[in-house]
Amino acid sequence: MSTEIVEIKKPKLKNPIFIEGLPGVGNVGRIAAGFLVEELKAEKFAELWSSSFLPIVLVHKEANAHLIKNEFFFWKGKKRGQRDLIILIGDSQSSEPSGHYEVCMKILNYVKKFKVKEMFTLAGLSIGEKVEKPKVYGVVNDDKLIKKYKKYGVIFDSNKVGTIVGASGLLIALGKYLGIDGICLLGETIGYPVLPDPKSAKAVLSILTKSLNLDIDIEKLDKKVMEMEEFLKRLRDVETRALTQFLKGLYPAKPKEEKPTYIG
Amino acid sequence: MSTEIVEIKKPKLKNPIFIEGLPGVGNVGRIAAGFLVEELKAEKFAELWSSSFLPIVLVHKEANAHLIKNEFFFWKGKKRGQRDLIILIGDSQSSEPSGHYEVCMKILNYVKKFKVKEMFTLAGLSIGEKVEKPKVYGVVNDDKLIKKYKKYGVIFDSNKVGTIVGASGLLIALGKYLGIDGICLLGETIGYPVLPDPKSAKAVLSILTKSLNLDIDIEKLDKKVMEMEEFLKRLRDVETRALTQFLKGLYPAKPKEEKPTYIG
Amino acid sequence: MSTEIVEIKKPKLKNPIFIEGLPGVGNVGRIAAGFLVEELKAEKFAELWSSSFLPIVLVHKEANAHLIKNEFFFWKGKKRGQRDLIILIGDSQSSEPSGHYEVCMKILNYVKKFKVKEMFTLAGLSIGEKVEKPKVYGVVNDDKLIKKYKKYGVIFDSNKVGTIVGASGLLIALGKYLGIDGICLLGETIGYPVLPDPKSAKAVLSILTKSLNLDIDIEKLDKKVMEMEEFLKRLRDVETRALTQFLKGLYPAKPKEEKPTYIG
């Protein structure tokens, strides 16, 4: 397995905070972090690809091939009380169990070079039913963080959050070994993966922006989500089908009932 | 695949014996070694994680994220006839066949640094029926050990024990190449993995404590087991469900209704 | 996983263009590139094998064992306006998702040594129905290439080509990081993998030969395809059955009634 980070530029950052929002349940983290990138006009400075991602490329714009990838953005604090940020978003998490560890270690070792000492990971907490006002739960890698984030309204309760699957959990648990304080913010969501949940993303963002002293109009999120929704849905369809094909046969083949999709 | 050992402290040990008790059939080894750690008040000095473990974190205490891991404890002999010990317990064995070899080699090379020359691995022997007085079978990596341990009541019979699956077997078989004498103690158990078997663990511990000249009240084990049982059952449920998810789809979803509470 | 390139000779090439045509949907790329190799009498100079290919050997000629492999050919431009070429054909793509990345990176790093700065990858676009006059779509790794190849009749439309699975896509997307301009030419084809599609291959070749100023009689393709067809069909049967065996049991069994005969 190999995982590579391709640097586009080398930003100079001062004591930056790392924020992760990759696809997952309800795409809560992906939506929240993607919105942050757009609203802050954060700048991309590195891309990560991994052989543990599915071996497909996505065609964007007129006809431009893009690897399945994760992308690092930076943003510099504008005013007193704001910190420099590194934000990670992406098309996918690993499609192999062991790939999660490799990708997360690669990410952590990379942000560590920027002297990151704090991180937020953003995720959805599947609760199996619709919720009008999603609560936000927190899981930390150091007890001292519980007190700090309770005052922003984060709920800490291991009776509600027993495990975290994938990058959002691994990043903070592995980050502990690298001396990075980490909190995972989990927004309640119904938990059907195909349904992006902007409401839950808003709840998570609300706490994140308060904690980071960011001036962002979260209400614009709904409109953005509608734009993202189609892309994210299509991405997921593509991946599910690609995986099915790999499990079924040797050569990738395009499912016949669909027009512009698979090519071998 | 990567497997890392994170050292918390560097104990100075004299001619230590290595004892392994990871989850397995009836959790016999895990219960026995966990009880030993608690009763001896053994001290943790290193943690091992591996990308061959499932990519999930467990939430303990109020809301603290922990990797799936194996943990090394040490204990120093207190009186004449007692030896220093390194005890390995953990949340899980590898979830990939080839991971077992990598994790076991990592463990062996690590304890080898402490000049370990003898080891016990603790496991369950599935016999398919309830047993009132579980017998303890032994499998060794050197013939000379058979005579030595027969006098403690260990039964040696390859008609009863034809194979050993996982860490308890691999550790002694690989350990042979590293010059470590090893015996696997197998307590008879019914063999349904979901059912921890304290009776079998007691039988194994009884032989182990006699061999090692340890003063431990094994009768307290039953109480401890009830405390552990809930944690171990949930851990297994969580893992089974996580694996199912990985086999079914691309994105991990957070299982709900889990709350493993951590016991020593 | 390991992937090795065995060099047979070291050609001196001037500013060569790299062309890939491996098996895939309708075997469009494989047929087109194989025909090119034969018509140009291109010379083999290197072979690639990978542990991500199935662990079987093919028996060619009287009784000669051949690894499943990819093969590099070179051809030197004969007249003004013709460029030196490196052409890659092969028996198979990776049979593991992560192997695609490893094999493609190995290929790219190898052709990079010959100072390749441009590449064509050839593939089929599955459209689910028979087509009388297959159109050729293009996907690029740099916008500037769209204008360049539109004049040869390539259609660029991400509504028709949303993703590319396997080597043809990964090579251009990864190649971008190595500074290699790449275009994937996709010939429309019905998309049943078992059915080689010479018509689609002709459409792709027609554009390729115009772009490269090659003098090749594409009409001879039909005859060649009939020769190749039997080999390619059997190759696929063999692989499908071998994979099924690996999924079913431990020991490989030799499939019978196979006789792939090798064609250039």
Place this chain on the structure above:
Amino acid sequence: MSTEIVEIKKPKLKNPIFIEGLPGVGNVGRIAAGFLVEELKAEKFAELWSSSFLPIVLVHKEANAHLIKNEFFFWKGKKRGQRDLIILIGDSQSSEPSGHYEVCMKILNYVKKFKVKEMFTLAGLSIGEKVEKPKVYGVVNDDKLIKKYKKYGVIFDSNKVGTIVGASGLLIALGKYLGIDGICLLGETIGYPVLPDPKSAKAVLSILTKSLNLDIDIEKLDKKVMEMEEFLKRLRDVETRALTQFLKGLYPAKPKEEKPTYIG
């Protein structure tokens, strides 16, 4: 993945021939090579284990743990016309497709140190029906070998042998890159893997001993096979069941209807 060779002694061999006989269809190769080792009283000098073998240990003799492994034996030619031999037998081939390549490369690089320039691999050719007088087919990695071995009665016909799955094929095909001439001898056998076929093994041995000028009473093979049969059958049962378990769940569990088998 890791594959290790543990050397027991360093024999001095003169221009040795390498012979492989690992488990496979009808266990033809394993039986033939195992008989050779016994009859020649060949001496073991190295063991190979791989993380691509199943993570189980076999309990032999009274209660002795053994890794699943491959074993290298040597024998020194006794009289004019006899060559020194390296014979490889073993419990298993790789249980993962890509492991076959890694294990075979490890084997080849190891025997290459002894300046091996010729090799025989022994296997079964599945023909789907009982055969009274099994024929022996050959597949080579160099045309010149066809003429050489035809005179010993080997049949060369790629209409009958289209592919070879696993070590016997990979060893000769990879060996070609290392400058080792190789022939795979395939004895016709019905092809049900659970049924060892001594008749086919005899046919293969008959050709091998003639080629190598060995004085061995092949008729004793039947008796030996009956001794081996039970071990081989049990080995296969164990592995099939272990694999099933790994595919089904996390922890190895013992099937309940069977007495002395699985331990976790």
